Amino acid sequence: MDQLIAQFESFRSKIRQAEADFAGVGEMQERIAEIESTATSPDGTVTVVAGAGGTSPTCGSPPAPCGRTPGSSRRRS
Numbered sequence: 001m002d003q004l005i006a007q008f009e010s011f012r013s014k015i016r017q018a019e020a021d022f023a024g025v026g027e028m029q030e031r032i033a034e035i036e037s038t039a040t041s042p043d044g045t046v047t048v049v050a051g052a053g054g055t056s057p058t059c060g061s062p063p064a065p066c067g068r069t070p071g072s073s074r075r076r077s
Contacts, residue, residue, distance in 0.1 A: 032052050033051075033052045033053075034052075035051060035052055036049060036050070036051040037049070037050050037051070038050075045059055046058070046059050047059075
C-alpha cells in the first residue's frame, strides 16, 4: 500500500510540474499571433504582410488583393 501511495504522489508531482511548465503557453501563443512583418517591392507595386496566420499580398495603389481575376491574364517579363 505504501508503494502505491508513493507512486500516486510521484504522479501528482509530475502533473504539478507539467502544469508549471505549460503555464506560459497561452501567453506565448498570444504573442506569436501578434507577430507581423511587412515587405514592399522596390517599385511599391506589391506589399506582403506576413504573420502567424500566413501572408497577405496586396498590389497597386490603393492596395488591393493580388491575384488573377476572371478574364485577366498574367504578364511575364
